[in-house]
Amino acid sequence: MEKIRLSRGEWSYDPNDQIGRSGGFGAVFAGKAESHGPLAIKRLHVSAHDAAHRELRLAEDLAGKELSHVIPILDAGQDANSNQYFVVMPRADKSLQDELEQSGRLDDDGAAEILVQIARGLAEVPHIVHRDLKPANVLLHDNVWKIADFGIARFVEESTSLNTLKRCLTATYAAPEQWRMERATPATDLYALGCIGYALLTGQPPFQGPELSDFGTASARNSTATRRQSATTSVANYNAAEKTSAV
Ligand SMILES: Nc1ncnc2c1ncn2[C@@H]1O[C@H](COP(=O)(O)OP(=O)(O)O)[C@@H](O)[C@H]1O
Ligand SMILES: [Mg+2]
Numbered sequence: 001m002e003k004i005r006l007s008r009g010e011w012s013y014d015p016n017d018q019i020g021r022s023g024g025f026g027a028v029f030a031g032k033a034e035s036h037g038p039l040a041i042k043r044l045h046v047s048a049h050d051a052a053h054r055e056l057r058l059a060e061d062l063a064g065k066e067l068s069h070v071i072p073i074l075d076a077g078q079d080a081n082s083n084q085y086f087v088v089m090p091r092a093d094k095s096l097q098d099e100l101e102q103s104g105r106l107d108d109d110g111a112a113e114i115l116v117q118i119a120r121g122l123a124e125v126p127h128i129v130h131r132d133l134k135p136a137n138v139l140l141h142d143n144v145w146k147i148a149d150f151g152i153a154r155f156v157e158e159s160t161s162l163n164t165l166k167r168c169l170t171a172t173y174a175a176p177e178q179w180r181m182e183r184a185t186p187a188t189d190l191y192a193l194g195c196i197g198y199a200l201l202t203g204q205p206p207f208q209g210p211e212l213s214d215f216g217t218a219s220a221r222n223s224t225a226t227r228r229q230s231a232t233t234s235v236a237n238y239n240a241a242e243k244t245s246a247v
Helices: 058-062 096-103 108-124 152-159 162-168 186-202 212-221 225-246
Strands: 002-006 009-019 026-032 039-044 075-078 085-090 138-141 144-147
Touching: 002 075, 002 085, 009 039, 009 085, 026 085, 039 152, 096 138, 096 186, 108 144, 108 186
Parallel strands: none
Antiparallel strands: 002 009, 009 026, 026 039, 039 085, 075 085, 138 144
């Protein structure tokens, strides 16, 4: 176990017990701390040199808010000993990516219910563009689907160059403006939500490469309007059913 000290406390993580594959921005390890359940501790790839004088303000941005569809951040920042950056979260049961790999595709109601939960998460943090919304960043925690990694892409973007950020992004869910290296807006997250809807309903994301450059051209050329339409219709049906069952 490695001990780290961040602004809110001391935490331990096991560098030999990595959760999932390394993502674009870091690697996640099993962790623990006194009076907490199982933790997931993310070690960011950002070098202390690049991020000098930048605070990882996630905890301040997200802590203390009543967020039902966003994974809570217990602590975040630079460890005084190693100088590396960490984000401490409760450990979730599984990701939506795991769910997709297990089930192949979901039925309309199941997909719509998850999309509504992700949309609620986005609505809970309107002041931060996520920038890297994708099934691996949607986690089942306390039986609720919640968005993880809010603000991490922004921190990396501020700490490095847009070029670096582009290399870190998940090609499959990146919006055209991200390929054009323009700043992300809230529409960037809605684009990713549309791609997630497509993946949940069909079992495959809308754009599949295989080359990195294929994603950029395909997503810039093809309108996802019809695909989003299908997801939107499912969500609308779901909302109608929810309302009907409530009366
Ligand atoms: N709080 C958490 N609880 C459980 N698993 C997590 C948690 N945070 C991230 N993971 C999983 O750890 C793996 C690595 O996550 P991450 O570094 O964010 O990469 P990415 O999201 O790009 O796959 C992913 O499989 C992700 O679903
Ligand atoms: Mg992630």
